[in-house]
Amino acid sequence: MKIDSVALVIGLACLAVASVALLQRVGHQSTLHLGVIAPVTLIVIGVVGLLASLRNHKP
Amino acid sequence: MDEVWTLQRSTTDGKVAGVCAAVATRYGIDPLLVRIVCVLLALSDGVGLALYGAAWALLPTDKDPVPPLQRMIPALGQWSRTTLSICVAVWTLVVVVVAGQFLTIGLGPVLIVAALWWFGVIKPRNAVADRRVAALPAPTAAEQAFVEEALAWRARVEAQVSGVNWSSPAVVPSRVIPTRAVAEPYAWQPAPWANTYEAAEPAQEAARFVAQPATSLNVESPASSAALARSRRRRLLGWATLSIAAGVWLAMFAVGASLEAAVASTLVVVGCGLVVAAWLGRPKGLLPAGVVLMLLTLGSLGSAQAIEGTVLQPTEVTALPSSVSASVGDVVVDLSQVSEPATRTVSIHVAAGNVTVICPEDVNLVVEARMGAGQYRGIDAQADGPGSFRFDQRPDPDAPVLTLKVDMGLGDLEVIRP
Numbered sequence: 001m002k003i004d005s006v007a008l009v010i011g012l013a014c015l016a017v018a019s020v021a022l023l024q025r026v027g028h029q030s031t032l033h034l035g036v037i038a039p040v041t042l043i044v045i046g047v048v049g050l051l052a053s054l055r056n057h058k059p
Numbered sequence: 060m061d062e063v064w065t066l067q068r069s070t071t072d073g074k075v076a077g078v079c080a081a082v083a084t085r086y087g088i089d090p091l092l093v094r095i096v097c098v099l100l101a102l103s104d105g106v107g108l109a110l111y112g113a114a115w116a117l118l119p120t121d122k123d124p125v126p127p128l129q130r131m132i133p134a135l136g137q138w139s140r141t142t143l144s145i146c147v148a149v150w151t152l153v154v155v156v157v158a159g160q161f162l163t164i165g166l167g168p169v170l171i172v173a174a175l176w177w178f179g180v181i182k183p184r185n186a187v188a189d190r191r192v193a194a195l196p197a198p199t200a201a202e203q204a205f206v207e208e209a210l211a212w213r214a215r216v217e218a219q220v221s222g223v224n225w226s227s228p229a230v231v232p233s234r235v236i237p238t239r240a241v242a243e244p245y246a247w248q249p250a251p252w253a254n255t256y257e258a259a260e261p262a263q264e265a266a267r268f269v270a271q272p273a274t275s276l277n278v279e280s281p282a283s284s285a286a287l288a289r290s291r292r293r294r295l296l297g298w299a300t301l302s303i304a305a306g307v308w309l310a311m312f313a314v315g316a317s318l319e320a321a322v323a324s325t326l327v328v329v330g331c332g333l334v335v336a337a338w339l340g341r342p343k344g345l346l347p348a349g350v351v352l353m354l355l356t357l358g359s360l361g362s363a364q365a366i367e368g369t370v371l372q373p374t375e376v377t378a379l380p381s382s383v384s385a386s387v388g389d390v391v392v393d394l395s396q397v398s399e400p401a402t403r404t405v406s407i408h409v410a411a412g413n414v415t416v417i418c419p420e421d422v423n424l425v426v427e428a429r430m431g432a433g434q435y436r437g438i439d440a441q442a443d444g445p446g447s448f449r450f451d452q453r454p455d456p457d458a459p460v461l462t463l464k465v466d467m468g469l470g471d472l473e474v475i476r477p
Binding site: 017024051 | 180319320323326329332350353357
């Protein structure tokens with residue numbers, strides 16, 4: 001079964017952005033440093049998207 | 060590296076110049092994913108923009124073997140790939156220096172994408188290729204002989220083309236001279252099935268097919284029924300996501316949450332819907348909705364910080380946090396209202412924005428600042444970034460010491476007394 005890697009990547013990015021926004025709203029902005037969160041999120045989403053895409057194209 | 064130069068830009072699947080489509084086809088990745096990465100790299104000091112432009116100018120298309128830049132400068136065709144690679148690197152560097160003035164994301168995403176590309180695509184691909192080569196059986200004696208014959212024939216053809224006396228045994232090994240007798244010219248014979256084909260009567264076959272009752276025809280193939288089920292699942296997921304998002308939206312307003320919180324909550328629902336859609340199929344409109352909501356949320360994140368900024372005005376030393384962080388926006392730490400100052404260290408991290416610290420009158424001050432682009436304006440000192448500075452002002456040895464450790468990317472730092 002093929003995985004829609006684009007939907008997966010955008011969906012995870014949506015969840016990441018929404019989480020940061022909501023946590024900031026409830027007053028955790030001092031513990032959230034985007035300089036740390038952004039690269040980690042990027043790596044996780046990138047790895048997941050790449051794995052899904054490569055899995056689809058596996059011969 | 061050489062593999063990159065053999066890419067051919069796609070004229071059929073491309074959106075702009077066909078570079079992303081070519082990369083996606085070559086490495087077996089979703090083209091949209093490559094485009095997203097390209098945009099991300101473009102925002103990272105313009106690296107993506109520089110590489111895309113270089114690929115546009117230097118790579119041929121699948122219809123035209125001459126790259127656009129070579130069409131304008133024909134001498135470019137004589138340049139080696141190494142020279143072209145160096146030119147592309149210099150061009151990218153120039154773009155990074157210029158675009159880096161306006162884009163503040165930095166080169167972090169470039170390093171992350173490069174690492175993902177190397178460890179996620181190139182290395183596994185090479186490993187698979189190595190395994191395939193290792194798994195190939197050793198050539199038999201006949202295959203080896205064939206290869207030798209082929210190589211000898213190639214040498215013979217090359218020698219003939221270049222005008223060398225190819226009949227000389229010194230040029231061509233004697234064993235490649237054909238010893239088999241030339242076959243007789245082929246006499247044409249009708250194919251054995253030709254008579255059968257001629258005997259067929261298509262009109263009768265067609266009449267028999269038309270005469271069949273419609274119910275006996277298998278109109279819905281297994282493939283089309285699977286597609287129908289998938290379409291039903293997609294529609295169901297779309298409606299479910301829309302309903303839950305609408306419910307969350309109403310609930311957020313019912314509890315008096317702000318518009319930004321409602322949008323972020325809706326984004327959670329749409330994000331979950333998209334993740335599920337990766338397996339069940341993507342409902343129409345869900346992806347654009349997710350992207351729009353994400354941009355709105357990012358905009359509200361940035362603007363909220365940039366407009367409101369961060370203002371701290373404690374009246375007690377204990378209420379002052381040891382660390383203040385902000386990605387974008389101004390930070391003001393007003394300590395003028397602190398009733399009983401005590402020795403304290405405060406770390407301030409700001410990626411982009413101005414920082415103002417208002418110190419109490421009766422404290423000693425130590426400022427340790429690491430600044431990018433910006434200026435430091437202290438009580439008795441000034442300095443320009445980028446660089447690291449330390450200013451130690453202790454007029455009263457008995458007074459408490461306020462130590463400020465400031466790490467700033469872009470913006471000014473001002474330390475004043477009321």
